[in-house]
Amino acid sequence: MSCFPSQRALSQVLLTPDDTKLMDRAMAPILPQVMERAGMMAARTVCQHIRPCRVLVACGPGNNGGDGYVLARYLAERGWPVSVAVLHPPGGGTLAEMMAQRWQGPVVAFTAEEAKRADLVIDAVFGAGMNRPLSEVVEQFFAAARQIIAIDVPSGLDGATGACKGRVAPCLMTVALIRKRPGHLLEPGRSLCGDVVCVDLAIPSAVMEGLADSALWENGPALWPLPVQQAEDHKYKRGVVSLCGGAAMHGAALFAFEAARHVGAGLVRLTVPDESALLYRLASPAAIVDTLPLEEALKDERRHVWVCGPGLGKEEVERTLPLLLRAHRKIVADAGALTWAAGHPELLRGVSVITPHMGEFSRLFGPCEENRLEAVQRASNQLGAVVVLKGADTLIAAPDGRVAVNVHATPALAVAGAGDVLSGLVGAFLAAGLPAWEAAAAAVWIHGEAGRRAAVKKGGWIVPEDLFGELGVARSAASYAEEEKLYWQK
Numbered sequence: 001m002s003c004f005p006s007q008r009a010l011s012q013v014l015l016t017p018d019d020t021k022l023m024d025r026a027m028a029p030i031l032p033q034v035m036e037r038a039g040m041m042a043a044r045t046v047c048q049h050i051r052p053c054r055v056l057v058a059c060g061p062g063n064n065g066g067d068g069y070v071l072a073r074y075l076a077e078r079g080w081p082v083s084v085a086v087l088h089p090p091g092g093g094t095l096a097e098m099m100a101q102r103w104q105g106p107v108v109a110f111t112a113e114e115a116k117r118a119d120l121v122i123d124a125v126f127g128a129g130m131n132r133p134l135s136e137v138v139e140q141f142f143a144a145a146r147q148i149i150a151i152d153v154p155s156g157l158d159g160a161t162g163a164c165k166g167r168v169a170p171c172l173m174t175v176a177l178i179r180k181r182p183g184h185l186l187e188p189g190r191s192l193c194g195d196v197v198c199v200d201l202a203i204p205s206a207v208m209e210g211l212a213d214s215a216l217w218e219n220g221p222a223l224w225p226l227p228v229q230q231a232e233d234h235k236y237k238r239g240v241v242s243l244c245g246g247a248a249m250h251g252a253a254l255f256a257f258e259a260a261r262h263v264g265a266g267l268v269r270l271t272v273p274d275e276s277a278l279l280y281r282l283a284s285p286a287a288i289v290d291t292l293p294l295e296e297a298l299k300d301e302r303r304h305v306w307v308c309g310p311g312l313g314k315e316e317v318e319r320t321l322p323l324l325l326r327a328h329r330k331i332v333a334d335a336g337a338l339t340w341a342a343g344h345p346e347l348l349r350g351v352s353v354i355t356p357h358m359g360e361f362s363r364l365f366g367p368c369e370e371n372r373l374e375a376v377q378r379a380s381n382q383l384g385a386v387v388v389l390k391g392a393d394t395l396i397a398a399p400d401g402r403v404a405v406n407v408h409a410t411p412a413l414a415v416a417g418a419g420d421v422l423s424g425l426v427g428a429f430l431a432a433g434l435p436a437w438e439a440a441a442a443a444v445w446i447h448g449e450a451g452r453r454a455a456v457k458k459g460g461w462i463v464p465e466d467l468f469g470e471l472g473v474a475r476s477a478a479s480y481a482e483e484e485k486l487y488w489q490k
Helices: 017-026 028-049 063-077 095-102 112-117 136-143 189-193 205-213 250-263 274-283 314-326 336-340 358-365 372-383 418-431 436-457 465-479
Strands: 055-059 082-086 120-124 148-151 173-177 195-199 216-218 240-244 267-271 288-290 305-308 330-333 386-389 394-397 403-406
Touching: 017 028, 028 063, 028 095, 028 148, 028 173, 028 195, 055 063, 055 112, 063 082, 063 095, 063 120, 063 148, 082 112, 112 136, 240 250, 240 314, 240 418, 250 267, 250 274, 250 305, 250 418, 250 465, 274 288, 305 314, 305 418, 314 330, 314 336, 330 418, 336 358, 358 372, 358 386, 372 386, 372 394, 372 403, 386 436, 394 436, 403 436, 418 436, 418 465, 436 465
Parallel strands: 055 082, 055 120, 120 148, 148 173, 173 195, 216 403, 240 267, 240 305, 267 288, 305 330
Antiparallel strands: 386 394, 394 403
């Protein structure tokens, strides 16, 4: 696919367990050195975050266990009191066995009692590719630990989906090798991993360049460079966003309208029923409100991006969305449009982006399975549109298989109207010329950044109107993320 070959973008790649296996094969001749560095860097990370204490390193039989044996050796060399608990010895002739033989320190029983005695348990039992349920012995062992740091992923966590294969103990921190896994970002995995710290293993550049073909990314500004202001800009160059306003629920369309205005759209227009026009005008003196029949409004070729759904009832969607589709406009469909198409997602074929929450997604495509990542990829492919599945870990999926996972947000956004703001942002970036996937990913990240900034100012409790004043600085933070530290990190 090679969508984002830059080194900056490659830092956003998410490695699946299958990716890791392919990389291990490609690095077979140097894998011992890579494992040695993995353990050394993991040990260094532990030392940077934890004061010296009694450590028990829990090792499994595979490569994750091999990393654990190396880590134990480096911590012991630094003077830490370290013991190793072995779930199962590694197989003969394996790389993990080689590293186990180099460990000359104490080995204790893999029991809950031993875990309870340690100040810190380091989990190197199972890596991201585990595909079977945890045994009761492992569950009890980690349940007894005071605090845990995981290498790769917490044991029992599916690195590809974030799902749990049994009772997974929450960790203080997870040391991710090379890059993050999807399971580090997807719930419930995200809540169990604690702080995720990536360590560099000095992988050969040829192996790393192959990651440019990845389909999975952590959402961030490296994926979608935004247009910047130019001296020759004018309102039509920055893009026109049009919105369909309803007769009864005016607030939703107005939220989308104000969001598009505040994030940089050149011109935003509301097309509304004649009987509601005065209410829209009174609600926002800046609103450009017209009551033209939609067929007439669509004759203006400059109005090629439309947001349809916020504040619309089913009958209103029926009167508007099919016309927009027949006119081949770029369409952001949300709220009422998704309710109108419930059970019949084919009605939305031809839109550019849909932005459902989980309830809307399930009503459109059927009950969501455990693997939301696969579900959103299938839905996007089926619809031929970008699907933004909103939540604590928002997924942005393109029909070609790309998915960005966004965790740059805040629970403060869990308020009615925040989704309408997001629809307006997607429309603004489509109008600015970004492709649909990039426009949606940028909108989600900037929505989250604005939410974080507003939450800081409002003590964590915000209303959608609080976002408008933060959208300009949020967009600036995205545009110049390389030059400035993000507000939420200060």
